[in-house]
Amino acid sequence: MEILSSIVGIVAEHTVVPIGRQASYLIFYKGNFSMLVVHVKDLEAAKERITHLVEEEKRNGRKIETDVMNWLEKVDGVIEKANLLQKDHRRANARCLAWSFPNLILRHQLSWKATKIVKDVNEVQEKGKFDRIGYLPTLDGEASSSSSSSTRGGEIYETRESLKENIMNALAHHNSCNIGVYGLGGVGKTTLVREIAEISKQQKLFDAVVTTHVTKDPEIKTIQGEIADLLDDIWTILDLEKVGIPFGNEHNGCKLLMTSRNQDVLLQMDVPKDLTFKVELMSENETWSLFQFMAGDVIKDSNLKGVAIQVAKKCEGLPLVVVAVARALKDKRDVQSWKDALRRLQSGHHTIFSALELSYDSLESDEMRDVFLLFALFPSQMVDYFLKVAMGLDILKHVNSVDDARNRLYSIIHSLEATCLLEVKASGSIQMHDFVRDFSISIARRDKLVFLRKQSDEEWPTKDFLTRCTQVVLDSCVYELPQMIDCPYIKFFCLSSKKNRSLKVPDDFFEGMASLRVLDFTYLNLSSLPTSFRFLTDLQTLCLNFCILENMVEIEALQNLVILCLRGSSMTNLPREIRQLTQLRMLDLSDSGIEVIPPNIISSLTKLEELYMGNTFVNWGDANSTVQNKNASIVELQKLPNLTNLELQIRKTWMLPRDLQTVFEKLERYKIAIGDVWEWWNSKRGLSTKWRRISVAETSPRPK
Numbered sequence: 128m129e130i131l132s133s134i135v136g137i138v139a140e141h142t143v144v145p146i147g148r149q150a151s152y153l154i155f156y157k158g159n160f161s162m163l164v165v166h167v168k169d170l171e172a173a174k175e176r177i178t179h180l181v182e183e184e185k186r187n188g189r190k191i192e193t194d195v196m197n198w199l200e201k202v203d204g205v206i207e208k209a210n211l212l213q214k215d216h217r218r219a220n221a222r223c224l225a226w227s228f229p230n231l232i233l234r235h236q237l238s239w240k241a242t243k244i245v246k247d248v249n250e251v252q253e254k255g256k257f258d259r260i261g262y263l264p265t266l267d268g269e270a271s272s273s274s275s276s277s278t279r280g281g282e283i284y285e286t287r288e289s290l291k292e293n294i295m296n297a298l299a300h301h302n303s304c305n306i307g308v309y310g311l312g313g314v315g316k317t318t319l320v321r322e323i324a325e326i327s328k329q330q331k332l333f334d335a336v337v338t339t340h341v342t343k344d345p346e347i348k349t350i351q352g353e354i355a356d357l358l359d360d361i362w363t364i365l366d367l368e369k370v371g372i373p374f375g376n377e378h379n380g381c382k383l384l385m386t387s388r389n390q391d392v393l394l395q396m397d398v399p400k401d402l403t404f405k406v407e408l409m410s411e412n413e414t415w416s417l418f419q420f421m422a423g424d425v426i427k428d429s430n431l432k433g434v435a436i437q438v439a440k441k442c443e444g445l446p447l448v449v450v451a452v453a454r455a456l457k458d459k460r461d462v463q464s465w466k467d468a469l470r471r472l473q474s475g476h477h478t479i480f481s482a483l484e485l486s487y488d489s490l491e492s493d494e495m496r497d498v499f500l501l502f503a504l505f506p507s508q509m510v511d512y513f514l515k516v517a518m519g520l521d522i523l524k525h526v527n528s529v530d531d532a533r534n535r536l537y538s539i540i541h542s543l544e545a546t547c548l549l550e551v552k553a554s555g556s557i558q559m560h561d562f563v564r565d566f567s568i569s570i571a572r573r574d575k576l577v578f579l580r581k582q583s584d585e586e587w588p589t590k591d592f593l594t595r596c597t598q599v600v601l602d603s604c605v606y607e608l609p610q611m612i613d614c615p616y617i618k619f620f621c622l623s624s625k626k627n628r629s630l631k632v633p634d635d636f637f638e639g640m641a642s643l644r645v646l647d648f649t650y651l652n653l654s655s656l657p658t659s660f661r662f663l664t665d666l667q668t669l670c671l672n673f674c675i676l677e678n679m680v681e682i683e684a685l686q687n688l689v690i691l692c693l694r695g696s697s698m699t700n701l702p703r704e705i706r707q708l709t710q711l712r713m714l715d716l717s718d719s720g721i722e723v724i725p726p727n728i729i730s731s732l733t734k735l736e737e738l739y740m741g742n743t744f745v746n747w748g749d750a751n752s753t754v755q756n757k758n759a760s761i762v763e764l765q766k767l768p769n770l771t772n773l774e775l776q777i778r779k780t781w782m783l784p785r786d787l788q789t790v791f792e793k794l795e796r797y798k799i800a801i802g803d804v805w806e807w808w809n810s811k812r813g814l815s816t817k818w819r820r821i822s823v824a825e826t827s828p829r830p831k
Contacts, residue, residue, distance in 0.1 A: 156234050157792050159241040160213070165795070166248045167209045173255050174202045184261030191261050198255055205251050209244050212237070258325060287319065287413075290404055294323055297402055298332065298382055307393030308386045310406035312562050313447030313479055316386040319406060323384065333382065358385045408444030415439050417446060421453030425460055434465045441472040447560060448482040450547045455489040483566040486546060497522045498539045500575060502549060503567030504600050504621075507556045510540070512670075515690050515713070519645035519668025520618055529712050529736045530771065530795075571598075580604055608632060611659075613639035621647040628675075634658045641665070649673055656681040671696055683707040693719050694739075700724075706731040715739040717774065722746050723758055730763040737772035738764075741798060744776055750784035764790050773797040 177199065181191055217233055297306050308316050327333055387393050393403050409417065418439040419426050426435055438456070442448040456468055472481050490496050498517060505512070517523050518532050526532040540557075543549050549559045559567070571577040576596040578588050581604060588596065593612055598619040605624065610633045614620075617640050624630040628650060637643065637659035646663070647670040655678035666685050673695040683704035691708065692715040701721050705711075706728045714732065717739045724745055729738075748756030761777065762784045764770060773794050777783065783801070784790060791797065 155791065156238040158794060158797075159238045159245070161795065163209055163213065163241045163245050163248075166245050166252075167206060170202060170206065170248050170252050173252055174199065174206075177255060177257075177260070180260045189261030192257065192259065195257055195260055198251070198257075201251050202255070205244065205247050209248065212240055212244060287315070287406075290406065291319060291323060291326075294319075294384070294404055295326065297404075298323070298327065298384065303382065303402060305383045305385070305396060305398040305402065307390070307396070307398040307403040308384070308406060309388060309390045309393055309403060311408070311445070312388055313445040313560070314406045314408060315446040316406050317560075318446065320384060320386055358383050409446060409449070410444070411440065414442055414444050414449055417449050418442065418453050421450050421457070423457050425457060428460065430462055431460075431465055434462060434469055438465060438469050438472065441469065441478065442482065443478050445479065447547075447562060448479055451482045451486040454546050455486040479562050480566050480569070483548075483563060484570075486548060487566075487570065490546070491542070494522060494524055495539050495542060498536065499543055499548060500567055500571045500577075502543075502557045503559060503564045503571060504577070504579060504598075505557075506564065507558065510536070510551070510555050510557065513557070515668050515670060515692060516619065516645050516647070518690060519666075521644070521667075528769075605630060608636060611635045611638050615639065615642060617643055619643075619645040619647075621645075621649075622651070623647075623649040625650040628652050632657050638662055644668070646670070647672075651675070654678065660684050668692075670694075680704055686710070689713070691715070693721075695719060701728060703728060708732065709734065711735055712769075713737040713739075716743050718742045726756060726759045727763070729759055730766040733767060734769055735767050736769050738767075738770060739772075739774045740776060741774040741800075742776060744778055747777065747779075747782040749781055751781075760784070761790060771795045773799070775799045777801045 177195065181195065181199075184191060215237065217237065294306065294308065297303050308320060310316050385393060385396060385398065390403055390405070394400060415436065418435070422435070426432065435456075438452060439449065442452055452468065452472070456465060459465060459468075468485055471485055472478065474481075487496065487499070490499065497520075498513070501513060501516060501520075501522070502508075514529075514533055514536055517536060518529070523532045523535045526535055540549075540551060544551065548563055549557055552558055568577075568579060572579065575598060576592070577598040577600065578592070578596050579600045579602070580587075581602045587593075587609075590613070593614050595616060596614060597616055598621075599612075599614065599617060600619075600621045602623055604626070605622065606627050608630065620640065620643060629652060632648075632651065632653065634657045636657050641662050641664070643663050643666055645668040646666060647668075649670070649672045651671075652675040653671070658681060660681035661684040663685060664687060666688055668690040669682075669685065669688055670690075670692040672692060674693075674697070676693070676696050676698040679698075679702040682702060685708060687710055688708045689710055690713045691705070691711055692713075694715050695718045697720045699720060699722050701716070701724045703725055709731065711732045712734055714735060714737070718741070721740075721743055722745060724747075726748070729735075746758050748758040748760040750760040750762040752760075761775075761782060764773070771794060773791075774797065777799070780801070791799075
């Protein structure tokens with residue numbers, strides 16, 4: 128290890144970037160091979176899932192798409208390369224053993240190969256997302272696939288195909304700019320537009336195709352970040368010039384395809400009436416075809432078919448309802464369950480809500496139902512936020528670590544996706560259909576006594592309701608808080624004050640919330656934390672994101688805090704009181720203004736499992752100095768035996784300890800940037816394997 132330390136020292140003295148790509152291969156040898164094992168397992172799991180789908184398609188008489196077969200072949204090749212490297216007998220000479228020193232050149236080569244194969248694994252896995260796996264082969268005399276009807280599971284939907292063809296013709300016409308699609312909620316507008324977007328990509332009609340969601344209260348920056356050529360699902364008139372979208376004669380190459388429930392909204396968005404296309408309800412035959420496909424083999428039971436046809440008819444031609452009901456009944460083989468479903472659909476005041484309640488009740492556990500209701504409260508939030516909240520509320524059962532909780536949450540999300548109640552975007556945000564969200568919020572209000580305030584003119588609930596409610600969510604619509612609210616059973620309080628950064632939180636505000644487990648303050652100016660924090664002894668999760676923070680003395684009272692998130696907050700010094708939070712398992716300081724961390728704070732958090740400091744430039748002390756530093760040094764991370772996940776930014780080479788391997792070798796996932804980094808790479812932690820990648824950033828000097 129002394130020789131390796133010397134090499135690191137030489138690198139540090141003679142390079143601008145102390146641990147660039149080359150030195151990292153030596154230091155992170157063990158981590159790179161651990162990373163290889165993790166990612167190969169992920170790829171093998173993805174391969175297994177696709178293989179199961181392929182087998183199912185073959186059993187149904189379908190042919191497999193060529194790109195799917197090519198992908199499986201590439202997967203086998205990459206996995207074989209990884210296995211050969213892991214079994215390479217030369218690895219014995221590259222390890223650090225007590226009685227011998229490793230062959231550094233060989234260690235470098237093997238580590239480099241491991242990193243290269245991980246990159247190949249990730250690239251292959253990213254390409255393993257298919258719109259469909261198989262297709263029904265055409266019969267002799269039938270038209271080619273390019274002119275065949277729309278299919279879902281091989282079934283034909285003539286009306287949708289005709290509409291799709293008309294929209295594609297409008298997109299291809301050189302004079303068209305704005306095109307609109309309208310129809311009832313749940314009728315399938317978004318699905319239709321996604322199919323058109325995919326065809327446009329395949330036919331290379333445009334350089335780029337992007338979708339975005341325009342809500343009742345549009346978030347301009349979010350829209351600007353997602354938009355290129357295609358707008359999807361518009362609730363209200365949008366100022367195109369404000370979000371920077373070329374329109375009209377300004378840019379003839381830009382086409383806007385918009386969906387709305389209201390044709391008038393499209394007309395006010397300058398869509399010509401002859402370029403507005405209505406999506407009609409599905410016919411009875413189309414409805415039954417889709418229902419059979421979604422319900423599966425259970426529909427073939429002669430005892431069920433009669434009632435199943437009646438259930439399908441009650442879906443009233445709305446694909447959203449058909450899918451929700453069919454998925455809920457897919458594994459029900461007793462006629463009583465089907466008759467009960469029919470009764471509920473017949474007696475329901477609103478077909479869609481009745482169908483969604485049936486689907487909701489069919490979820491396999493209260494744990495899954497609680498997670499589903501939580502998602503509805505925060506449109507488009509990232510998965511990592513829900514992890515913090517779900518852990519704090521103790522929704523996730525039988526988990527022993529943060530990583531266990533994350534895996535359990537991912538599993539629940541995948542199950543909810545399978546029921547078509549939600550979807551996860553590539554960015555890692557949770558998306559729900561508007562009807563699904565409205566339904567979920569109504570259930571949360573009814574069953575969980577949730578108070579959700581979205582408009583400033585909404586009245587506060589009665590004192591009686593507050594004494595019973597369990598969750599309060601105030602969404603950027605509060606201009607004054609009461610001195611105190613009496614909520615003895617409240618578990619979750621969330622307040623975003625983006626529209627009123629000067630909002631004051633009274634000192635006694637939390638005195639009546641002794642049962643609070645999760646507190647989320649966003650965009651607040653907190654000159655000091657309320658003194659009533661001392662009553663929050665059960666608090667598990669505290670999020671103070673994008674806040675201006677000064678005096679945080681009261682935080683020391685939160686002795687049972689497990690998760691502390693100060694992402695994007697403005698503060699220079701990490702408060703010394705945080706060292707009292709000895710139960711912390713996750714600390715998130717990403718994108719914050721923290722520059723100074725006093726010694727012995729980080730090292731006192733011995734239960735810490737995950738530490739995130741990406742894009743946070745801390746003035747670390749000299750880890751190799753024998754003199755007491757004013758600031759904490761990176762070597763304090765050695766005193767965190769449970770640390771597995773780390774994101775870290777390191778400014779200067781002298782901040783690094785010589786024996787880097789002992790600091791970082793136990794980590795399972797990390798992102799580390801060293802040097803004068805002027806841009807932190809994308810660190811969104813969604814469901815993708817990229818979040819789990821062990822990587823070292825190649826850094827570069829600040830551009831002049």
